[in-house]
Amino acid sequence: MRQPYLALAKFFCVAAMVMASSACGGGEDPGSEPDLDIERSDVGAPLQGGAGSGSCQLPDGPLSFNELKGPLENLPVDCVPSWTEAQLSDGFEAIRDTRLAELALPEQPGFPRRISWLEADNGCQDRAPAATYFLTQWGYPTPWFARVHSRVNIGLTLATENEPDGSVSWSAHVAPVVRAGGQLMVLDPAIEPDGPLPIAEWLSRFVASEVDVAVCRDHADQSGCFDAVPKVPSLPSMTDPQGLRRRLTTEWRVQELLGRDPYRSLGDCPPWADCPPEPAPNPNLPPTIRGFASDRDLLVWYPIHVIGDNFVEGLTTVRITGNDIDALAPISKINKRRILIEESYPSGVYQVTASNGAHASQTVSLTID
Template sequence: MALASSACGGDEGAGSGTDVEVERSDLPSPLQAGEGSCQLPGGPLSFNELKGPLENLPVACVPSWTEEQLIDGFAAIRDTRVQELALPEQPGFLRRIPWLEPENGCEERAPAATYFLHQWGYPTPWFARVQSRAGAGLVLQTENEPDGEVSWSHHVAPVVRVGGQLMILDPAIEPGGPLPIAAWLSRFVVGDVDMAVCRDHADEQGCFDAVPAAPSLPNMTNSQGLRGRLITEWRVQELLGRDPYRSLGDCPPWVTTCPPEPASDPNQPPTIQRFASDKTDMPVWYPIYVIGDNFVPGLTTVRMTGPGVDELAPISAINKRRILIETMYPSGVYQVTASNGAHASQAMSLTID
């Protein structure tokens, strides 16, 4: 959900609770909530036709959940690995909704969450969408991005109503549990924003359809939809120096009961698997991520040999599985070797474009 690109009715289901209606006098038409009721629009409406400040959101229109549903439903969308999200190249490795790639993909994550919650018998959440005004931007500090921060123009997540309060289900922002909407906004809003709650669409083009449709899973057939977000999430784990089979498997960062990985062995050579500059398939240029295993902070060195260069590269950051090099090298083909003292990896070819 980069700054220049897309982002980032209550069905009765399992354990559904009693609705708690909220009386408000400041709700905008055409979502005017009356005494104990909510008037839904009679035709299609976009986000831009409904957007406004937080205090004008039509609380009574949002589907009602019980506290138990809130706790259980949040844990379900955060933790459940499902066959529908397994990638064709890894058919036996079930995946979760890609919460660990917060920079992009909220417009895929939010519909995926509502789809699965609907399938699992929960009242179908709506979408809370926030958009910055005048390019002010939305900024999230997060340990799940290599830069430690992401910037958005807009963001969206599932929203439900519990006891008269709007609650957001967004493990990309807070994996510890659901957040009241004001607390959710406080995590990333740095300027004036517009908001809307939308029943049918998570993106800017739509909010309400004339006739509601059952939730559907976003595109899993090409790299532009949810499949692309899952691929990028895997690459992000590598750039962070995590083992994707752990962090995207049974040991995501919010699980504290997993045994630690074995420490690097300084008496064994490192291995180099590949190089990257970012989370896409763009050519390697700057910075250089060396992705592999058995790197030892304070010991491992990286030798770059190429056009007019034969040196130990300055290392900016290192952990067991990733080395970051922020020196800008000339274009060309290099041979790269990582060493733990006298124990060296095989040389690997690196093309810098």
């Protein structure tokens, strides 16, 4: 029988010499800030070698996340593939910005999509392998996966402008990781679209409790970490109803909930791009209503998001009629493309009209489930 602790000892032996001594929330109160410093204790030449270079000791067979997890200072850095600074910069921009025909949705075949970085709420287990796959296809050394699991149910929280509620919470997170400039660098535009982050800074963006961390070569989620033989990177399925296609679909809906034009934000003008602003709404023209939403799903209940165009703050009104109701809806938030109505209406079918003064939209049917 293979002895996993012997494998772990060999796996971590070099790491102890190159990583500074620190702790990752061990023994602290779950609400306190863990120490995530991973600056090298030696400041000499950058680390050399990398996976396949002969300078590191790989595990002697399959190992799970639980067998390799631990505090940040114990991460085995020598086997993580090494990138140059140019590769790090160019590779990050490539996975952040490249729109890919392989990711076009069947209902929008002429609209290539980027990896779903703007759907931070879910899907990191699909984004990370997709990024690793494309980077490998483009000739970069194949990244590994930086994985973090909270020791409580929901212990990871990210504040983000790309979510209608302003934040997302997870029990685990994963992103591609490489070695550059003597430290582990994480490529995760969902966390930071401006560039790669040192792993300690990456964790500091969303860690709110005690966590376990590992770097895994072969698995982005579930219990695995290393296989006996390296896995060949592959693109997650676009036919799995809960996979990458769903992430791309919900990313589109999130843009609508945020009041963005998805053709713009998921096209050539994502939030991190330097694009001219959209034209302001025209109060002398009627609004348009394209549909309704409550969240990422198709059912509408509470709150109600009116999705459309040419909504004018302080001017546009929304009238809802049906089920003995005929009233102007109270508007909580409004921008050019979205109106938020935080009023609870009974289930049923309603007629909705938006108006800019005397300029009214077409009346659209709304079914509240």
